[in-house]
Amino acid sequence: MSIKVKKLSSISPLGQLGKFKENPLAFLDELKETDSDIAQFRIANRKVHLVMNPDFIKDILETRAAGYRQSSKFDELKPLLGEGLITSEDPKHKEQRKKMAPLFTKEHMKSYRLKMIGTSEQFYSQQREGEWNLSDVMMELSLACLSRTILGMDLAETKEKxxxxxxxxLEVGTKRIQSLLKAPLSFKVGEIKAYASAIDELNKTVDEVILVRNEKNYSPYDFLKMLLEACEGNRLQARNEIMTMLLSGHETTANWITWCLYAICQNEDVKQNLYREVDHVAGRNKLTPAMLERLTYSKKVLNESLRLYPPQWMLGRTAVNDLTYGGYTIQKGDIALLSPYVMHRHPKFYPDPLKFKPERFQEGIPKDVPDFAFFPFGGGARGCIGNHFAFQEALIILSMFIQKFDIQLVDENRIVPEPFITLRVKDGLRGEVWKR
Structure with missing residues (x-):
């Protein structure tokens, strides 16, 4: 197999670190334009390979996943997450995932949807017209849906506790993930002290919920009951998985919906089609799970938003041994970068890639797009276990917003993507919102 490789050279001892940190998305976009299968560069003493061939990405995430370990960036969050699904490695990770998988079946999802609908209905009913920071609003609502579903907590409890x-x-953890030089977590002063205190507070809250839950009130699809059973009564492990879902689940979904609202406000035809569908399917009636099945255009809009603005914009894997692709070797200790942001905008796979076109997704993923040219939830054994959960939550929050409100963005020309743990809107997305 003949593969194209672009090698970047640098005389700096830090290699391409400066350019990468200054504007990661622009740096990756520039490499994408080389039309290479792999772009190789250096960050300090580490060799990095940006992989842009879908077959190689599949190999890294699925076929030879055992040859890599995941990025260590989430190690900064281990004081909160412990050995949850994000931070654990095989064989523990494989065992945990097998136990957790039954919690995300279609039958279970039906029960979860009812809780998400009820939470969203209550939340939106409390909102006033005016200028919203939509990023903050979607963060709050997404977290409320998660807390209600997995912990049984109401809106007020979620916000406070x-x-x-x-x-x-998140604020301190994100800073530490992005920083090269940082004080050890044992040095508990300033923001590290606040970080430790917040972790203790959150741990205490979740422990109390687990401890005082009355088993007589369990429904057949009670998430916490099933989670405790999956963890064989190990409350510490259950807490780790809850923290993992709260931290990773709510932020990715919130940013996904925020970018989706931005995209539809930039595309009037898409916006009008979306409003027409929701009005036709739901009208002024309370949203139901049956209605969600009929929101076909809304699902296309969400998928196209995932394509153009994937919250999980980059994944990192470190080779644990030498791995060869068509004569090209990723050596032990090298980093393989896999970027949904790059692949989803690649002109090789998506004609007119920067245009927001929901019709690309007529029946799920476009048929002419190869596997792993679209992978917003990762893939393989470390792919997002809650992807269907997240999609249902996003569909409910978006469609109910469309049903109840109209929106016009404020100063939309200043919108800048901010690639942290997830792809955010820098300084938040602001919009004038009024009831329909």
């Missing part, structure tokens, strides 16, 4: 400490953890 979950939201406040979790956002403190």
């Amino acid at each position: 979950i939201g406040a400490p979790l956002y403190q953890i």
